[in-house]
Amino acid sequence: MRETCRQDDLCPMVLAYKLLSGKWKIMILWFLSDRVLRYNEISKRMPDVTQKMLTKQLRSLEEDHLITRRVYPTVPPKVEYEITEIGRQIVPIMEMMHKFGAAYIDNFRDELSKHKNTTENPEICN
Amino acid sequence: MRETCRQDDLCPMVLAYKLLSGKWKIMILWFLSDRVLRYNEISKRMPDVTQKMLTKQLRSLEEDHLITRRVYPTVPPKVEYEITEIGRQIVPIMEMMHKFGAAYIDNFRDELSKHKNTTENPEICN
């Protein structure tokens, strides 16, 4: 594993980190891992994200080929977002992160005030 | 898995993301997963991090119980950093991230200019 880092000037692990960097990206990917969603459906699931930010993160994910954006030229407009093949490979990582986070909470239930309101709507994962 | 999100106002997955948020944190954790390291040894492995940032990220990781900091009151001073039990549970996540990153590179070798110089020293993972 460690050898692959020498291939070029970019560490795969750090690249993966960068691809997921963005306050709402993993949530978006999480929801899209379930099924194709329209803009509004994502928005409803994430009430705390402003339209601007949601659009921005969606475009960034699209640019990185983790999701696709399909526009139906209808009136009113309809836009569907779908996770890609490569994007779907992130799901197990998110699952491990979820598992780790749960274990972490078990250990440090008391001192999580720092991270409270990590999300104001806990239903996001449901 | 999804049910655990209802326990409190904090999604474990997002918490995990927050714990790892910080430009150099996964690299630090990666190096420490190998063995205990002194401040200077970490610094040598990550030439691009300023002392201030390295200290900051180390303190943050310590505050989050992912690493420990042991100070030897000698002259000159000696400080050792060690990954914790819970911190070690992140290693498989980092390994999956590495694996994903490698697969990603295989697919999009061409258009990675955006992420080039993700690290200026590719040896970081070695």
Added chain:
DNA sequence: CCGTATCCCAGTGGATACTG
């Protein structure tokens, strides 16, 4: 050796209003 102290900048993220 292992840090602090200042100062600084860019980019991320947000509030609010508007539109094809």
Added chain:
DNA sequence: CAGTATCCACTGGGATACGG
């Protein structure tokens, strides 16, 4: 419905110098 357009605040990250 699915976005843009402005304007703004914050903070993560950095350069440089100094200190116990």
